Amino acid sequence: MKKHNFSAGPSILPQEVLLKASEAIVDYDNSGLSLIEISHRSKAFVDVMEKARALVLELLGLEGKGYKALFLQGGASSQFLMVAMNLLEKRAGYLNTGAWSQKAIKEAKLLDDIYEVASSGEANFNYIPKGYDIPSDYDYFHCTSNNTIFGTQMKAFPKCDIPMVCDMSSDIFSRQLDFSQFDIIYAGAQKNMGPAGTTLVVVKEDILGKVSRKIPSIMDYKIHIKQGSMFNTPPVFAVYTSMLTLEWLKGLGGIPGIEIENEKKARLMYSEIDLNPLFKGFAMKEDRSDMNATFNLVNDNLKDTFETMLKEAGISGVNGHRSVGGYRASMYNALPLDSVKALVEVMSELESKA
Numbered sequence: 023m024k025k026h027n028f029s030a031g032p033s034i035l036p037q038e039v040l041l042k043a044s045e046a047i048v049d050y051d052n053s054g055l056s057l058i059e060i061s062h063r064s065k066a067f068v069d070v071m072e073k074a075r076a077l078v079l080e081l082l083g084l085e086g087k088g089y090k091a092l093f094l095q096g097g098a099s100s101q102f103l104m105v106a107m108n109l110l111e112k113r114a115g116y117l118n119t120g121a122w123s124q125k126a127i128k129e130a131k132l133l134d135d136i137y138e139v140a141s142s143g144e145a146n147f148n149y150i151p152k153g154y155d156i157p158s159d160y161d162y163f164h165c166t167s168n169n170t171i172f173g174t175q176m177k178a179f180p181k182c183d184i185p186m187v188c189d190m191s192s193d194i195f196s197r198q199l200d201f202s203q204f205d206i207i208y209a210g211a212q213k214n215m216g217p218a219g220t221t222l223v224v225v226k227e228d229i230l231g232k233v234s235r236k237i238p239s240i241m242d243y244k245i246h247i248k249q250g251s252m253f254n255t256p257p258v259f260a261v262y263t264s265m266l267t268l269e270w271l272k273g274l275g276g277i278p279g280i281e282i283e284n285e286k287k288a289r290l291m292y293s294e295i296d297l298n299p300l301f302k303g304f305a306m307k308e309d310r311s312d313m314n315a316t317f318n319l320v321n322d323n324l325k326d327t328f329e330t331m332l333k334e335a336g337i338s339g340v341n342g343h344r345s346v347g348g349y350r351a352s353m354y355n356a357l358p359l360d361s362v363k364a365l366v367e368v369m370s371e372l373e374s375k376a
């Protein structure tokens with residue numbers, strides 16, 4: 023029986039995508055060959071890559087606006103350095119909203135001067151700082167739209183005169199935003215898009231080519247763009263599966279369609295956290311993430327009972343990250359509302375038992 027999968031990442035993918043992807047592993051499109059044993063330069067795979075790149079821009083509403091979509095490797099973590107390599111000349115501003123922002127800052131600092139425009143570190147990152155200034159003479163501003171570990175999400179983005187770079191690893195394609203306010207968006211595939219192994223980068227071409235340093239080819243966005251995201255062998259299976267997920271999303275009405283579902287799931291989850299006296303939410307209410315709900319048991323004595331009940335209900339992956347403790351329910355695009363209902367039922371059953 024399929025489990026209710028709340029894993030933070032790699033995480034749940036649509037069942038129909040998993041089925042199609044598994045068929046392609048054995049025999050791609052009745053070709054007598056597996057998708058993973060054909061050349062990435064074959065027409066069959068080039069078509070997959072081009073379709074995936076086009077779907078990204080279409081779903082984000084960025085077609086014809088000077089953006090290019092790339093499927094790279096090295097995870098979102100490699101983008102921490104690659105962004106700086108391509109954009110950092112003197113100084114950049116970073117918003118520090120948690121562990122992933124800190125890692126982005128650490129890597130960029132290897133190259134040049136980084137200024138933290140604001141941080142919520144004093145409160146273990148349970149909120150998103152607001153009202154900070156971004157100097158207009160910086161090279162760029164970097165933020166993390168959704169903080170996977172802490173369960174906070176930026177509901178608004180600052181007005182910015184300089185290029186804005188956003189790590190959207192854990193909420194890309196989940197909600198409507200004006201994506202044209204960003205100049206670079208990057209995201210590891212393994213939450214809302216596909217299996218681990220590829221990283222989506224959406225870049226506005228006209229911000230590139232302005233730094234004086236020599237950029238190694240594999241780190242140079244311009245080279246990846248010129249090569250059609252095929253500078254070297256791409257992770258073919260991860261790109262194909264991402265393409266299938268993007269098609270699935272388009273079939274559901276794209277981002278506006280999935281946003282309605284995501285809001286229903288988050289509302290149900292947070293209303294249980296707020297109404298059930300046995301639980302306490304971690305993140306400040308106004309900054310709560312629709313993707314990752316973080317919460318704790320008020321009384322740890324109930325831990326074993328709660329976890330046994332979760333297991334019996336077929337609920338998997340709700341353990342919190344070690345830096346926050348407690349529980350984290352990740353409600354990515356492919357998670358059905360019924361899974362949240364199942365989790366909420368266990369939480370209210372615990373209340374009736376306690």
Ligand code: PMP
Binds near residue numbers: 031122169170192210
């Ligand atoms: N940024 C965020 C917001 C993340 O959640 C993660 C992974 N969980 C990363 C970056 C790092 O991604 P990767 O493991 O693909 O390098």
